[in-house]
Amino acid sequence: MSKMKKTKVRMYSRVGIHVPNKNNIEEYSIRELFDMFLADKSIEGLSERTLHDYNVHFDYLMGFLGEEITNNQFSKELFKSYIAYMLHEKGLSPVTANVRIRTVRAFLRYCYLNDYIVEPIHEYFKPVKTKEDTLESFTSDEIKKLLSVVDDKSYKGFRDKLIIYLLLDTLVRCSELVGMKRKNVDLKAGFITLESEGTKTKKARTVPVSIRTTKLLKEYLAITEEYETEFLLLTYEGEPLSDNTVRKNLAEIGSKAGVKKRVSPHTFRHTGALFYILNGGDPFSLQKILGHTDMSMVRKYIQMTNTDVKKQHNLFSPLNMVFK
Template sequence: MDNDQLISLFMDYISFEKGFSGHTIEAYGRDLRYFADFLEQNGSVNFREINSALLDAFILERAKQESSRSIARNMAALRKFYRFCINDNLLQMEMPRILSPRFVHKLPEYLNENEINRLLGTADTSRRDGLRDLLMIEMLYACGLRVSEIRDLTPARIDTGAEIVKVLGKGAKERIVPVHRRCLLLLEKYLKESRPLYPKSGSTDALFLGKNGGALSRISIWKIIKKQAYRAGIRKKISPHTFRHTFATHLIKNGADLRAVQEMLGHADISTTEIYTHLEIMDLKNQHRKYHPFYQA
């Protein structure tokens, strides 16, 4: 069985059996093809012919083009791939020792409450797209959704009576996130006054529609966020994911339980959520530095 066939079987496995997201499947496939090309360029014709020297050389090669975080994902893809192939007897070999390079966790960028209010005040709700954009920002901040989750959100997944959103997250796992009344009133207005104005709006279940009446793409959502941030005079680097960071940071700063925030974000591991406690400590340090008399002396 050649390398392309092994990659294809692995892609089917993580797609149909493991339920990985489309974004992760695409990234893992790309990582494995990079590795297969690298092996071929270095005289190895198949995935069995690897050793620690080749793996180190591959990491150095990828480091010329990618961040340490992306390289860590490369290594995760290789570990999962080899484990799958060996467990299914597709490769007769010992499990190779594949280590990830160490990298520094960057604290996520987030918006303060003033910046959020400025963003929410920029949308022109007299326009069809303005009402859509305002609701999108409200929901990103109100529920801490990923860009893929806001793209795939449908009206049927929002229970206005119970004031919850049923979010379909990574690996097709559903989680429940509360949503505040102000956001739901804006949703009602959008569904009544704005969404019907899009062409062929009855042909898709997506909540947020583009100019042609289809679901908004990830890129379109990014562009809308960038445009609204610029209008609000916010010059820091901002993306749809910034609202997810902001959602978690504001909850924890205001006393929310870490486990509850973990559930709302859909994090499998609480250590992923704990990074937001570091942001709170950073804020405390900044306040201490700013107001303690010994710092001012």
């Protein structure tokens, strides 16, 4: 790998800073190191989408730096300046900044653990504190509005209706949705198996499907039987549906229905999780369906409004056990 001449780095204050050369480590450019980091993550089995996002976040970092630097110029001051740049100069929200920070932290941790830098900068380059996120979800009426503008007499409309049912019913991520395969749909048992390579956690899981969705699935499978493909959701030409197409179609449905909230696969996932709990489901089975290993993520998904809490309290008040 090519050796690089040391350069001065543009800080958030726009004042160059010179970090002393550390003679005990070999010198690499930041881009060379990031390529090695990506190769390592690819071997770990990260999805193509995640690797793509890592590249995008690295480009944002390079936009701040303005030029190539070497590992001998890495410092906690430099990377903390990047946080200030994102928040104060670019005006990014803490939530958006934290998405980029997590990628850079993972990269810096990789560099430290592999002895490309001598200081654990990732321990100082931490996500910024944010207010407790309130994840947006739909009301029942908003879902009915969305379905009302879908023309299920056409192939595209019927497929989009099925997609909405699947997102709400199975709580899958968009990448998991488009990765579903025909052979893994068990209509009789009411389950769909998600293969390990198609899930975020790289672990296979089985998601239950309600009777309503099963009926739509049965009809859709019959309609698309002539296509020789293993994937479940297809374009009109019989090609596997992409996640970008799903997002675009849902956004168009939301605009047509006049729903002001963000109509996306993730919003359906939040909504389905909340409705599951409001309907009496328990958080432990919900965790299994969502595919989360950490219950803290489940808690984020089921944030309730005061109205939701009031409804639940009316149903499950301890006094109900006294005055049956």
